[in-house]
Amino acid sequence: MRRPRIGVFKFTSCDGCQLSILNLEEQLLGLLEFFEIAYFREAADLPPKRQYDVGIVEGSISTEWQRKEIMEIRDRTRFLITIGACATAGGLQALRNWANVSEYKRKVYPSPDLISVFAISTPVSEHAYVDYELWGCPIEKNALSETLVSLIIGKKPGFPVYSLCMDCKIKGIPCLLVSRAEPCLGPVTKTGCGVLCPSFGRPCYGCFGPRDGANIDSLLERFRNLGMSQKETVLLLDKMNTYAYRKARIEEAH
């Protein structure tokens, strides 16, 4: 029986999530027994294929070429997985969605007219149906290998969708918000990183994106009671998952 065929694709991004695939180290060699990596430009000089069983997509959509390309890839792929904040939430570069892109272009490029990009950076899911999303900036690499193994055995991949708070308690890390009055996004953020920042004594800055049903407005009010201005609290949300946190706040309000 032929091994399922994987294609790895990159859009607007830093390459960190693709690198996480290569950072699987020995697990990667194990995966290669069960999958054929048929297209992965960073690692192999192989031509594109007409059909893939699994498409792994990194990066947000921010140009016309990318918008067309992702729809093409969706057509040729049975199961589409997006990996990382850029693909799932538009990434840090989505900060431009709330600004004036012509200004941005002028600041960076002497001849801005030669540069053609969308005014906004959006997640893949705004353009094509996504079968599974792995959030994180970067993703947690073991989440990817677990997802691929689940696919082989026909199991639905599943990861905890509660907030970081649960995992901080399990690890015995005293709550930064409660005990140190620090503005931690943990309560409104999906767990999955291994509570890295709290382990390093710093508040969560939300690189895994909003958890479902998070009460973001309430948390921001708490931060304001700690002395932060309204503007400062919004700056906390406007990072790698800015688009997703803002969207979650709008949906929460309805």
Add this chain to the structure above:
Amino acid sequence: MKKLIRSDYLARVEGEGGFTVRIENGRITGLNVRIFEAPRFFESFLEGRPFDDVPDFTARICGICPVAYQMTSVHAIERIFGIETSLPVRQLRRLMYCGEWIESHALHVYLLHGPDFYGLESAFAGKRYLDIAKKGMRLKQLGNDILTVLGGRPVHPVSVRVGGFYRVPERKTLADRLSEIERCYEESLEGIKWAASLPFDDRPRDTEFVSLGHPAEYPFNEGDIISSRGLRMSAEDFLGVLQEYQTEHSTALYSGIKRGSALSPYVLGPASRLNLNHEKLPLEITGVMKDAGVTVPIRNNQMSIIARSVEIAYSFYEAMRIIREYEAPDRPYVEFEPRAGTAVWATEAPRGTLIHRYELDERGFVRGCSILPPTSQNLSHMEKDIYTFVEANIDKPSDFIRKETEKIMRAYDPCISCSVHVVKV
């Protein structure tokens, strides 16, 4: 007779780039390296952000070299705030850079570039290369491990901050890794011999090599800009002798050194660092280099795989030295007050000298910044190398020219996602 040779999407490099060459009647009429990686406008959205966002944000410029961005940015901001970090913090930052050099160089040498010398489309495509690939992956893994201990994860570590680190490891946590680091160090010495044995076109090229230079150490986080043509100046002054320009065929800006009315290309990266700083390497390593027949200076950037292999070994050596001498500091970071100011700082990213410039206001918010990555600085010289090669092989079959040009580009270890972040300075 007209020929158009193109590579639309170069494989086994970081990011999206390619090239086109036009040949008419035995002469090159057009040659471009094309960078089509989508711009993300970091320097624009950093404006108005607080200083402590900068290391986390700039890390996202690149998944392979986030530490380079974090290091350069915190040093520049510390210069503005007048902060002096403690010796253990300084050493830990060097150790973190060792981890990144190992991870990045091993990725390139063994998985991205190495297959070129064996005619393989990937490191996993041939049985005869598989053992070499696995060895490279072991070295890379240890580099990632060092970054995980110091920063929580190798891609976008979380521990680096202005003033030091959020948390520092205990001595024992680092010392526990010594035996594995020693084992990999020995393997990396073998790696130098292997790299030196690969086939090269080693004809000297007329190249200006540029890197940081430091009076006491092989450079990571500190030093002046020096070059093989006698340049010696601060990073700030170096920005003054650089000219950047935009081309139609690229989303990355190019740069050259102004000399009179001419703009000359230059090379950054491991070959430059090795050429300009090899006397700072320990005798153990220079001994192995000599036995393997490696002569410095390396005259041709196509042989950079040798320099990268030397630097992998040096990074393991330096990691052992730092760990053996390490005493955890009393405090992981120093307290400070933000203040207004401007600073330029350069550090040696795996691919070469990375330069940042920040202007902060009195609260420490970013008023403006410029980021000059090594790959964009290398683009002019990359085109020059390709031109030299194509000219000398103008009558060869298109397929041959295309494949060899791809190898020339790969030898630069381009980090294309980074290169789209050059700003008008």
